[in-house]
Amino acid sequence: MKTLIDLREKKDSGMYEAVQNLYDEPLKIIRLGEQSITPCIGCWNCWLKTPGRCVMKDQMAELYTDYVSSDTVILIMDTAQGFINHQAKAFLDRTIPHYHPYIEIVNGECQHVARYKGYPDMVFYYDREGLSSGEEQVIEDYLYRTAYHFKSKAYRIVKARGFQLHQLESRKAKRQIVPFTSIEPGEKLVIYSGSPRRSGSNSALILGKVVEALGDRVEIRDLKEKGKWEEWAEDFKSDKNIMFFMPLYVHAMPSQVMEFIEKLQPSKGSISFFIQSGFPESSQSHYLEAYFEQLAFRLGRTYVGTAIKGGVEGFQMRPAKAQEKIIEPMVKTIADIVLEGKFNPTNISQLSMPIRFGKAMGILLKLLSKAGLINFFWNQQLKENNAYEKRFDAPYLSLTKDSQ
Numbered sequence: 091m092k093t094l095i096d097l098r099e100k101k102d103s104g105m106y107e108a109v110q111n112l113y114d115e116p117l118k119i120i121r122l123g124e125q126s127i128t129p130c131i132g133c134w135n136c137w138l139k140t141p142g143r144c145v146m147k148d149q150m151a152e153l154y155t156d157y158v159s160s161d162t163v164i165l166i167m168d169t170a171q172g173f174i175n176h177q178a179k180a181f182l183d184r185t186i187p188h189y190h191p192y193i194e195i196v197n198g199e200c201q202h203v204a205r206y207k208g209y210p211d212m213v214f215y216y217d218r219e220g221l222s223s224g225e226e227q228v229i230e231d232y233l234y235r236t237a238y239h240f241k242s243k244a245y246r247i248v249k250a251r252g253f254q255l256h257q258l259e260s261r262k263a264k265r266q267i268v269p270f271t272s273i274e275p276g277e278k279l280v281i282y283s284g285s286p287r288r289s290g291s292n293s294a295l296i297l298g299k300v301v302e303a304l305g306d307r308v309e310i311r312d313l314k315e316k317g318k319w320e321e322w323a324e325d326f327k328s329d330k331n332i333m334f335f336m337p338l339y340v341h342a343m344p345s346q347v348m349e350f351i352e353k354l355q356p357s358k359g360s361i362s363f364f365i366q367s368g369f370p371e372s373s374q375s376h377y378l379e380a381y382f383e384q385l386a387f388r389l390g391r392t393y394v395g396t397a398i399k400g401g402v403e404g405f406q407m408r409p410a411k412a413q414e415k416i417i418e419p420m421v422k423t424i425a426d427i428v429l430e431g432k433f434n435p436t437n438i439s440q441l442s443m444p445i446r447f448g449k450a451m452g453i454l455l456k457l458l459s460k461a462g463l464i465n466f467f468w469n470q471q472l473k474e475n476n477a478y479e480k481r482f483d484a485p486y487l488s489l490t491k492d493s494q
């Protein structure tokens with residue numbers, strides 16, 4: 091089965107026929123654009139309580155069966171502010187139930203183990219209108235990377251004398267094209283906290299320590315407070331120094347962060363970014379870093395830089411001393427901007443280690459994983475939730491269930 095999922099806001103069935111002509115079997119067409127997709131809130135029930143099944147009950151959940159039953163999924167999406175828009179991002183974030191929490195090492199990077207036997211080819215279409223060539227590249231790189239992570243082949247439909255289908259080849263993110271810049275030290279830093287988690291947020295814990303260290307030199311604005319977005323987007327025009335601090339969600343920002351970013355207008359001042367992620371290697375965050383460089387340019391703001399810290403998930407289970415050891419350099423990195431007016435390159439580089447795993451580390455991790463030591467973190471929680479026996483469930487495709 092081949093499924094076309096239209097995520098665009100405006101109804102426009104004009105291109106369906108042209109896309110249909112690229113395939114020799116009829117496409118199942120699903121239009122999701124009218125209903126907004128409920129954003130993933132990082133509850134991880136789909137991993138730890140009801141394995142494979144998302145708690146959200148919306149149109150997105152209704153198409154999970156179609157998704158995993160298809161050999162090809164064509165995603166037609168809108169872009170906004172130089173990236174895929176929040177609706178398209180919410181779609182990708184909500185795809186994680188189809189993977190296990192379990193980790194495997196692939197080419198020096200962590201990946202989640204497949205829950206299903208196979209995954210559809212992912213075919214992407216987005217209109218180039220309003221995008222710079224740099225932004226178009228960042229989006230394509232990001233979508234390639236997402237499909238790779240999701241164990242799908244990636245294709246892009248491009249409009250050039252009719253519609254053409256191209257397979258996307260492996261590539262690295264084009265990052266660090268824009269140099270880090272320094273600003274006037276000692277000024278207040280407004281930090282937007284992007285974690286959608288309702289409780290137990292790593293970001294909240296880290297930013298709590300930032301406030302302890304820097305007091306009223308920082309102001310934390312939690313993007314879960316959606317009622318304040320209009321006011322904050324207005325403030326953005328005059329707020330001098332802004333930082334976006336967020337967890338990495340499917341190699342980019344959580345969809346709620348994108349939805350807020352869509353509201354921002356070009357303005358004077360500085361902008362910096364801090365990405366913290368679950369997997370240890372910072373290469374996970376490079377595709378988002380590449381976008382943030384473009385975004386700073388689009389918003390006309392001085393790009394102070396992007397800090398990346400991996401290996402943050404699970405750190406709350408560590409003893410207090412070990413937690414402090416992880417948090418302290420993160421706090422220091424933010425303090426560097428407030429007190430020195432710039433990121434310290436040595437801190438940034440230390441924070442981002444490892445970038446990828448070397449061969450020796452890769453082998454060691456594989457051995458630890460075989461011994462069950464890496465997945466212990468997940469198994470323990472599955473057992474606490476009485477969900478361990480169901481851990482291999484593949485609920486949206488009952489046919490593959492017995493073969494897992």
Ligand SMILES: Cc1cc2nc3c(=O)[nH]c(=O)nc-3n(C[C@H](O)[C@H](O)[C@H](O)COP(=O)(O)O)c2cc1C
Pocket residue numbers: 130131132133183184186285286287290291292293294337338339340341342366367368369370374402403
């Ligand atoms: C939907 C979703 C997608 C994620 N994608 C990634 C990813 O691509 N790479 C990664 O290293 N961590 C990923 N993570 C892990 C989070 O970045 C990590 O758990 C983070 O510390 C959560 O921070 P928070 O508690 O402040 O929300 C993902 C988590 C969720 C819920």
